[in-house]
Amino acid sequence: MTVDLALIINQCEDYLFPTRSFSVRQRALYYHLFRHTHLEGKSSGLFSLLPLSNAIGVAESSVREDVRALHERGCLVIEDRSRNGHLLRVLLPSDIPGVVPETRPEVQIDIASMDFFSNRRFLSVLLAREDGRCFYCLKSIRAESCELDHVSCQANGKDNSIRNIVCSCHECNTTKQAQPAADFVRSLYRKGVLSQPELENRLSALEQLTAGNLLPDRALLQSAL
């Protein structure tokens, strides 16, 4: 049996030792037991306390105490105890329930081919991308009142992709209609809704959007799938 040594050491340092409150002495004991079991292709081994204490450099009574403590914490199992020593089964971090966090396999996603309009499941993802504001007038909007808008209107072909769907307030959505988005934000500037820097910011955001550079947060998208 081969063991992935780097993985196991990482799991020991990152999860096992902190979650099971290993002392420095107990770490030394665990590594020593691991060395003489799993690295020799077995999960159990016979250990006498005196040689163990000499190997680790601590008192025999301390070794006895630590073996018992690690047994109680479910990190090793005392399978037998005799004049020949302790038969100890050493559990790897991944064998101990609740030590190594489970990682959900990441769903492969192809953002470019996804439909961001047909249902509202991705609304919160888009709203986070828009920093909680209407893409056009920059007014803060809440998820409940947020509307999804086609930047380039549907007459030009139904494009529900991330490059064409934005969050909008009700007013912008109803007044923009079929106007090109750049013309619409300029009209907002003329009405005093947007300042000059905000207009420039919106025109630049539009360019970024259509270039496919305004991408949602991948972790949020994963959780919405």
Ligand SMILES: [Zn+2]
């Ligand atoms: Zn708006």
